[in-house]
Amino acid sequence: MATTNRLTEIVAEEDAALRVVSLEKLMDGDRSHIEHLLKACTELGFFYLDCRGGASGQVLIRDVQHMYDLATSFYDLPQDEKSEWLVDRDHDEHLLFEHPISKIADAASFPGPEVIASRLPLLKQAMSSLREISALILERLSNALELDEKLAYQQYHRKDAVCPTALGLLKYTIADHEPEKVGQIAHTDAGSLSIVFTEVAGLQVLKPNEDQWYYIAPKPGHAVVNVGDALRFISGGVLESSLHRIIPHKDEMGRHKYSIVYLLRPEMDAEFTDAEGVTWKGLEWTNKKHAVFRADAEEQALGTYLTGRDGIKIQSRAYNDVHLRFLPKGVHFRPSMPIKFRINQL
Numbered sequence: 001m002a003t004t005n006r007l008t009e010i011v012a013e014e015d016a017a018l019r020v021v022s023l024e025k026l027m028d029g030d031r032s033h034i035e036h037l038l039k040a041c042t043e044l045g046f047f048y049l050d051c052r053g054g055a056s057g058q059v060l061i062r063d064v065q066h067m068y069d070l071a072t073s074f075y076d077l078p079q080d081e082k083s084e085w086l087v088d089r090d091h092d093e094h095l096l097f098e099h100p101i102s103k104i105a106d107a108a109s110f111p112g113p114e115v116i117a118s119r120l121p122l123l124k125q126a127m128s129s130l131r132e133i134s135a136l137i138l139e140r141l142s143n144a145l146e147l148d149e150k151l152a153y154q155q156y157h158r159k160d161a162v163c164p165t166a167l168g169l170l171k172y173t174i175a176d177h178e179p180e181k182v183g184q185i186a187h188t189d190a191g192s193l194s195i196v197f198t199e200v201a202g203l204q205v206l207k208p209n210e211d212q213w214y215y216i217a218p219k220p221g222h223a224v225v226n227v228g229d230a231l232r233f234i235s236g237g238v239l240e241s242s243l244h245r246i247i248p249h250k251d252e253m254g255r256h257k258y259s260i261v262y263l264l265r266p267e268m269d270a271e272f273t274d275a276e277g278v279t280w281k282g283l284e285w286t287n288k289k290h291a292v293f294r295a296d297a298e299e300q301a302l303g304t305y306l307t308g309r310d311g312i313k314i315q316s317r318a319y320n321d322v323h324l325r326f327l328p329k330g331v332h333f334r335p336s337m338p339i340k341f342r343i344n345q346l
Contacts, residue, residue, distance in 0.1 A: 007186055007243075007307075008211045016205055016214035018224070019047045023133065024054035026140055037137065038144040045227035045240035046205055049133075049195070052221040060133065061221060063126040064197045066119070067260045071169035073115050081113070101127055101167075127167055130262035131159065134193050137225070145238065156234055156282075157192060161267040164286050165191070168261035172202065172246060186245040187306050189228035190289035191265035196224045200257040201249035205242055215249060230265065230285060233272040243307055275304050 019040040025033035040047035051057035074082070101124055104110050110117035135154055142152035149155075157163070186206070196203070203224065204213040216224055232241040248257070266272070266282035273279045280288070292305040 007206070008213070010212040011204065011247075012212045012214045014214070015217045016044075016046070016207075018044070018216065020050055020222075021047050021225075022050045022053060023057045023060075024050075026136060027054065027056060029140075034140050034144050037140055041141060041227050041239045043240060044205070044207060045232075045242045046216065046244075047225055048219060049223040049225050050221065051223060056129075056133075057221075060129045063122070063129050064260050066122045067126050067167070067169060067197075068258060070116060070119050070123070071171065071258055071260070074113065074169065075171050077113070077115060084113070123167070127262070130167070130195055131165075131264075134195065134262070134264040135159070137193060141239070145235075153192070153231065153234060156266045156270040156272075157264060158267065163265050163267045163270075164283055165265045166261075166263040168259070168263060170257075170259040170261060172248075172257040172259075185293075185306075186243050187293070188232075188241045188243055189226065189263070190230065190286050191228040191263050192231035192234070193262075193264040194226050194228060195262040195264075196226075196259055197261075198224075198257060198259040200252050200255050202246045202252070202257050203244060204247055205244045208240065208242060213245070213247075228263075228265075229274070229289070230272065230282065233274050233280075234266070234270075237275075 019036050021037045021040065022030070022033050026037065037047065051060050101120075104120065107117040107120045110120055116123070135157065138153040138157060142154060147153070198218050199220075201215055201217055203216045205216055205226075206213050218224075226244065227239045227241050229241050232239050246257075265286055268281065268283040270282040271279055272282075272285075274285070289305060292299070
């Protein structure tokens with residue numbers, strides 16, 4: 001029987017020294033930056049993506065700023081109006097926006113609040129930009145590893161395939177207000193890639209084989225990109241998916257933390273095998289991972305679903321999120337199983 005150990009609470013004085021990968025250089029096929037990308041994804045699974053150079057990077061930075069504006073506009077609405085669109089509400093300060101946005105023709109048919117519907121073209125543009133960047137990262141990794149075309153990572157994430165990929169517009173509680181409900185428990189991400197933009201510190205990573213957490217400092221014009229469990233499994237363990245969490249930084253306790261997060265996930269029917277030898281389909285794995293988020297600490301310590309490590313027991317914390325899911329025709333939410341949903345057709 002595996003021994004259950006508690007995770008360390010030691011936090012390093014210095015920030016994590018992540019590798020920096022230039023988006024412009026990746027697009028140009030620069031060998032040195034592709035090597036940086038591969039090393040980042042095999043060593044820690046986290047890196048900075050420098051978006052400041054080139055036209056595509058400037059477009060992305062503009063798109064992300066539009067999403068910041070969208071997030072603040074939504075959260076500034078009266079609570080009763082926001083509550084019409086909140087599902088699985090544990091707390092009022094965390095929004096996950098998930099929607100097969102490309103299938104919505106116009107604002108009038110958007111099944112969500114007007115403040116978001118009115119920005120539908122901007123939302124589509126942001127998701128399109130982030131999808132293209134994700135595909136580029138997958139392609140560069142596949143080429144660097146000299147994968148056969150049928151095994152290339154992008155084959156699990158085809159552009160027009162149905163998948164639970166999400167755009168998150170997140171807001172975290174101010175630590176001084178409700179300290180017992182701030183942050184996010186230690187976990188590895190369910191999906192393939194997470195692309196995170198934020199202006200407020202709080203993200204911490206636990207490096208493999210180390211016993212202390214490192215803050216990842218926000219950098220203007222940069223995203224923090226990390227590998228999730230699904231891509232680690234698809235790669236056969238070649239790529240690293242590291243534990244991370246959100247803990248308010250001591251210097252920014254009085255600031256709301258907004259994050260724009262693109263969560264690339266495999267196609268619904270894409271198959272891969274986890275660390276315990278179990279074969280999953282993309283949507284099944286996503287549902288399982290999110291169900292474990294809401295389990296009690298004892299259940300979370302069983303298996304490797306939450307942390308990617310056998311026998312790890314995390315300190316119980318409130319998982320302060322609100323899930324905002326606008327579901328178009330053919331996407332059915334099941335209230336009795338709040339994280340699970342099925343997509344019949346889009």
